[in-house]
Amino acid sequence: xxxxIPIFLRAHTKVLKQPxxxxxxxxxxxxxxxxxxxxxxxxxWPEYALVFDCETTIDVRQTLTxxxxxxxxxxxxxxxxxxxxILYADDLPETNPDGLGILKRYISEVPADTADGYSRKMCLRxxxxxxxxxxxxxxxxxxxxxxxxxxxxxxxRIALDNRVARNRREGWSLVMFQDQDPDSGETRENPFxxxxxxxxRDSKAAFIRFAGxxxxxxxxxxxxxxxxxxxxxxxRTFGWALRNTSYGLDSACEDFGLEGKVxxxxxxxxxxxxxxxxxxxxVDQTVALLNAMRSEFDRHPIDLRPEKAYSPAxxxxxxxxxxxxxxxxxxxxxxxxxxxxxxxxYYGGRAEARIRKTIVPVVHTDFMSEYTTVNTLLGLWTFLIxxxxxxxxxxxxxxxxxxxxxxxxxxxxxxxxxxxxxxxVQPAGDVLPVRAAYNGTVSNIGINPLTSKDxxxxxxxxxxxxxxxxxxxPSIVRAFRLVPEGQQEGLCPVNLMGMIKIEPQTDDFFKTxxxxxxxxxxxxxxxxxxxxAVGYFLKIxxxxxxxxxxxxxxxxxxxxxxxxxxxxxxxxxxxxxxxxQSQTSETVEKPGPWYCPPFAALIAAGGRLxxxxxxxxxxxxxxxxxxxxxxxxxVVSSKHGELVPCVGGSHRxxxxxxxxxALSWExxxxxxxxxxxxxxxxxxxxxxxxxxxxxxNYDPEGTQRQIYGYAIAAKRYALFTFEEES
Numbered sequence: 001x002x003x004x005i006p007i008f009l010r011a012h013t014k015v016l017k018q019p020x021x022x023x024x025x026x027x028x029x030x031x032x033x034x035x036x037x038x039x040x041x042x043x044x045w046p047e048y049a050l051v052f053d054c055e056t057t058i059d060v061r062q063t064l065t066x067x068x069x070x071x072x073x074x075x076x077x078x079x080x081x082x083x084x085x086i087l088y089a090d091d092l093p094e095t096n097p098d099g100l101g102i103l104k105r106y107i108s109e110v111p112a113d114t115a116d117g118y119s120r121k122m123c124l125r126x127x128x129x130x131x132x133x134x135x136x137x138x139x140x141x142x143x144x145x146x147x148x149x150x151x152x153x154x155x156x157r158i159a160l161d162n163r164v165a166r167n168r169r170e171g172w173s174l175v176m177f178q179d180q181d182p183d184s185g186e187t188r189e190n191p192f193x194x195x196x197x198x199x200x201r202d203s204k205a206a207f208i209r210f211a212g213x214x215x216x217x218x219x220x221x222x223x224x225x226x227x228x229x230x231x232x233x234x235x236r237t238f239g240w241a242l243r244n245t246s247y248g249l250d251s252a253c254e255d256f257g258l259e260g261k262v263x264x265x266x267x268x269x270x271x272x273x274x275x276x277x278x279x280x281x282x283v284d285q286t287v288a289l290l291n292a293m294r295s296e297f298d299r300h301p302i303d304l305r306p307e308k309a310y311s312p313a314x315x316x317x318x319x320x321x322x323x324x325x326x327x328x329x330x331x332x333x334x335x336x337x338x339x340x341x342x343x344x345x346y347y348g349g350r351a352e353a354r355i356r357k358t359i360v361p362v363v364h365t366d367f368m369s370e371y372t373t374v375n376t377l378l379g380l381w382t383f384l385i386x387x388x389x390x391x392x393x394x395x396x397x398x399x400x401x402x403x404x405x406x407x408x409x410x411x412x413x414x415x416x417x418x419x420x421x422x423x424x425v426q427p428a429g430d431v432l433p434v435r436a437a438y439n440g441t442v443s444n445i446g447i448n449p450l451t452s453k454d455x456x457x458x459x460x461x462x463x464x465x466x467x468x469x470x471x472x473x474p475s476i477v478r479a480f481r482l483v484p485e486g487q488q489e490g491l492c493p494v495n496l497m498g499m500i501k502i503e504p505q506t507d508d509f510f511k512t513x514x515x516x517x518x519x520x521x522x523x524x525x526x527x528x529x530x531x532x533a534v535g536y537f538l539k540i541x542x543x544x545x546x547x548x549x550x551x552x553x554x555x556x557x558x559x560x561x562x563x564x565x566x567x568x569x570x571x572x573x574x575x576x577x578x579x580x581q582s583q584t585s586e587t588v589e590k591p592g593p594w595y596c597p598p599f600a601a602l603i604a605a606g607g608r609l610x611x612x613x614x615x616x617x618x619x620x621x622x623x624x625x626x627x628x629x630x631x632x633x634x635v636v637s638s639k640h641g642e643l644v645p646c647v648g649g650s651h652r653x654x655x656x657x658x659x660x661x662a663l664s665w666e667x668x669x670x671x672x673x674x675x676x677x678x679x680x681x682x683x684x685x686x687x688x689x690x691x692x693x694x695x696x697n698y699d700p701e702g703t704q705r706q707i708y709g710y711a712i713a714a715k716r717y718a719l720f721t722f723e724e725e726s
Contacts, residue, residue: 008435008443009456010346011576012339012597013589019568021559044298044305046231048072048144049079050134051290052087053282054157058269064089064127064157065096065271066103068283071138075115077298078291084112085123086276087130087158099271106276113284127158131176136193140210140228145307147290149249151234152198152206159196160189171199173211194227204240205310208232233307235286238293241309244540253285256292257529296533299497313552316545317594323504324490325384328550328596331488332389338480340575341422341457342597346551347433347445349630350608353711358646360660362626362634362709363668364694364719367610368514370631372542373690374606375510376680377416378461380599385504387486394421394481398460402473405464407620410613411677419460419609420602423479424577427452431469433462433608444714447608457577459605465612482598496541497534511681513542518686551600552592558585607631614691617671623663626709627717632694634709634719635671637663665704668693 052069056062066088072079086107092100107122114120125133138144148154156162159174177193180186194210201207210230239247243255253259265278297306302318309315328334367373375381383389398421409415425432427450434450437443455477458466467473491504500516502509517538520531561568569584611628618625618635626634636644641664643651649660675691696719699705711717 005436005438007450007452008437009576010343010435011574011579012336012343013575014336014573015570015588016573016582017571019558019570020562021568042143042231042305045074045294046143046145047074048138048142049074049147049233049287049290050138050144051079051147051283051287052134052154053148053279053286054087054154055267055271055275055279056157056269058267062157065092065099065269066276066279067154067158068276068279069130069134070113070283070287071134071144072287073115077295079287079294080115081112081287082114082118083123084114085125085130087125087127090127092126096271102271102273103276106273128178131158135176139230140194143228143231145231145233147233147235147286149235149247149252149286149289151232151236152200152208155196155198155208171197171207173197196230201310204246205237206234208234231305231307233290235289235293237311238297238306238309241311241314242293242296243536244312244544249282249285249289252289256289256296258285258288258292301495301498312540312544313549316541317549319494319496319541320384320545320594322492322494323502323509324488324492325504326488326490327593328384328599329591329593331387332596334389334391334596334598336573336575337580338391339597340580341424341480341577342459342601343575344457344577345422345459345462345605346597346601347435347462347604347608349604350433350445350447350611351627351629351714352447353627353713353717354624355626355636355646355660356712357710359708359710360626360636360644360646361638361662361706362719363637363663363665364632364634364696364707364709365614365668365672366632366692366694367607368688368690368692369539369542369546370607370610371547371603372510372514373680374603374610375546376508376514377413377678378420378602378606379417379508380420380602381508381510383420383482383484383599384509385487385491386484387488388484390483390485391480392483394479395423395476397421397481398423398463398479399473399476402463402467402476405467405473407468407613407616410464410468410609411674413678413680416606416678419464419606421460421479421481422457422598422601423460423463423474424455424477425458425463426455426475426477428475429470430466430474432456432458432466432474447612455578459601461602461605461609465605465609468612468616497537499534500538510542510546513538513545515682515685517542518681518688522687547600547603549592549594550596550603552595554590554592555587556590557587614671614675617674618663621663621667621671622661623667624660627711627714629715629717634717635663635668636660637665637668639706640664641667 049072050069051072052067054067055065057065066086069085069087070081071083073082086103088100088103103124107124110122111120112122139146155174159176160178161175163173174196175189176196177190178187179190181188194212197209197211199207210227212227236247239245239252268275300315302322304318401418429449429451431447432450433445433447435443435445438446463474493501493503495501502512517535520535523531558568558570567586569586570588571582572585572588573582611633614633624636626636642662643653643659644662645653645657646660647658649658651659651661653659672689672691672693676689679690697704697707705721707719707721709717709719
């Protein structure tokens, strides 16, 4: 039974007018800087790095007790320690004089681990002294990079106080420095020192900077300018960008071939010789990890500072820039209403549970590098390197295409080159992506029959999928097609990790990366460690550079109204399909540098078309599936094929209970082989099928085994085997 519920559609927005807002002093108009204050370009790696780690109490407050630090200098492409020391909480002399005594004895007995020519005397600094001498003089004055693993945590441990950032409520403003008020003599926040602003980006990264502007000097009347924003490198974020892995110190050291942490250490929250040695070892390993990550990062011939590498997409975007590609928003004049139609057509990956709360035998299948493959099939590299994009009416062509489409056509790679269109659809029971609050509270994306009194825009691959799944084409109101024109100037070759050359004028970037990865993995000349590192990088690069960057949007709060003190509202244009309207909002969406909704919508829709084609093929073979999840599907299957119990199934077991048909393993293999018609890669190089039977289906000896699945909802499933009791 159908019911009417509201649906949610995405929109493209553009700021029409920014209000006058109350901003921090650093953003007020300032006199022109002198020649010595003119901004200079920063080197990829600074000459100095400050590496530190804090130890804390083990209660919920996690208050600073002490920490270790190393001030390092870049020598022969590696950071070498030139000063080592201990920092401690300002109130430690009063709260724990015995602990301070232990720290003093340690520095008197243990030499600093410094390079030749530098003092072997370890220094001991209070938190305030550490901030003044290492963070202020080193981090601002010498422009040293401030480094840590999970750096935001350690910065908050050495902060005096924190406040909500003035311009971004999602960020924190850390008060780091104090002095005495010359009038009252009371301790205050030092107005001649910066705060540190930490703005979370996501669960893996945060934007960190020095912020603020010092006051005019009362005696000299010298004007002060905004502080150097600093260079903060969180190795946890850096590791994520390099390896697409969320690291702790131990796992990072292991992956980068370094000695691991002390095993079985349980923090006590106290100051002891054991805790000091443990913390010192952490800092030593952090410096080693910095050098190892630096070595790997420098293999990429890209113009990107390490602290700006927030994710694998950062590196992928840097490679696109290195090839001379101009960002879509800078070379394509795509109208706002077209961008709004594409955003309305944008949905994420398809994920669903077809069979719930029933154990069934399955074969788990997966599309190889799905979004990269879709990019290649759709021919989107030609669009990326184009000089311009033309938007042309395609209404009659799209209607004819949908009327004539057959499953066999969709298995032809050349057919996919015709799917770069968007159409306004009048849904009438068509199986299409829908974003709705199915449970009445939280919105999710479903693929289900949709009827709507208002027409909705969809991407071409979704309309092909709808035609396959229902056997009839959706009703098209009108359609337009994207057509690349010419080739932009300034394209240049690039060597991935200094090894794999790509000529953007002639090579399809997405196709070349996948083929290069296959060559690396099959190479007998490269050492195993090298093959693993390069092959893994190419996998990440293919994934990160083929989808998410085209729909990157960063919400930002407008600020505080200069007159009322209330949240200010900007005037924005909202475009979502046929809906185009100006309105005001406290939040604006800042598009990422490679933002291009038509590309994002087509790529995601292409991934859903692959799953729809797999669903149609399985169904045509009289089979079913347990779940699908973005690029994978668990096909109900047993070794020889059989009926398996399942409530709602169309078959009946001898006892009369409902059942579904499980395909045989051979049936699934035949389906896998059928999808090889779509393989866009050089078969002599990429020998894996684009639809793979996953490794989980095989035992350690490589023999296929029966696995089972159980699902309760989309992305809530388990795969397992049964073992006989001994």
